[in-house]
Amino acid sequence: MRKARIAVLVSGGGTNLQALIDAQRRGELPHGELALVVSNNAGAYALERAARTGIETAVCLRAKGESRADFEAKIQRVLATRDIDMLVLAGFMAILSADFVARWPERIINIHPSLIPSFCGEGFYGLRVHEAALAYGVKVTGATVHYVNEIPDGGRIIAQKAVEVREGDTPEILQRRVMEEAEWVLLPRAAELVSERIAAGKA
Numbered sequence: 603m604r605k606a607r608i609a610v611l612v613s614g615g616g617t618n619l620q621a622l623i624d625a626q627r628r629g630e631l632p633h634g635e636l637a638l639v640v641s642n643n644a645g646a647y648a649l650e651r652a653a654r655t656g657i658e659t660a661v662c663l664r665a666k667g668e669s670r671a672d673f674e675a676k677i678q679r680v681l682a683t684r685d686i687d688m689l690v691l692a693g694f695m696a697i698l699s700a701d702f703v704a705r706w707p708e709r710i711i712n713i714h715p716s717l718i719p720s721f722c723g724e725g726f727y728g729l730r731v732h733e734a735a736l737a738y739g740v741k742v743t744g745a746t747v748h749y750v751n752e753i754p755d756g757g758r759i760i761a762q763k764a765v766e767v768r769e770g771d772t773p774e775i776l777q778r779r780v781m782e783e784a785e786w787v788l789l790p791r792a793a794e795l796v797s798e799r800i801a802a803g804k805a
């Protein structure tokens with residue numbers, strides 16, 4: 603069987619990347635292989651996680667004044683030369699253009715730290731999502747893995763998991779609980795699901 607070659611796009615700490623690495627180690631990603639990590643931030647700790655696991659890394663920066671098209675062309679080149687089949691956005695803090703995502707139909711998945719359609723779309727990322735959930739006063743939040751299309755956080759949902767909001771939660775405490783109970787569980791499972799479909803097509 604030819605495994606689906608996965609590129610993980612990151613911008614920061616990379617705990618979701620770590621969850622994917624750990625799942626692969628445990629044999630829970632049998633149809634996929636973590637082939638490349640691409641960061642739009644040279645200082646992302648996720649790059650160290652990849653390097654110490656022996657996964658190839660690439661840094662694609664958007665220079666000041668550079669167009670989104672030129673920035674995305676750099677990413678496309680890296681992906682094409684590594685023969686990548688699917689992309690996992692794991693804390694990737696840039697919105698990909700409609701042109702970019704049209705080239706990867708149902709081949710890009712994203713993890714978002716809320717129950718979509720709540721607290722999502724442009725401007726809702728990282729800690730801000732949890733700040734908004736606490737400000738609204740919801741009692742349940744969670745995480746969502748979805749396909750990426752031209753609408754930010756608007757693609758078809760693959761999996762969701764609810765997480766309780768507790769009295770006294772700060773955005774940081776809630777973020778950590780959502781990661782532990784939902785994100786790190788959902789993302790590897792979804793990556794395997796999509797990998798399996800792609801691997802079947804490659805067979």
Ligand code: GAR
Nearest residue numbers: 614615616617618693713715727728
């Ligand atoms: C995660 O909580 C992820 O769901 C969120 O950023 C964090 C990245 O953490 N992504 C978004 O908000 C995307 N809209 P990580 O770098 O430790 O995986």
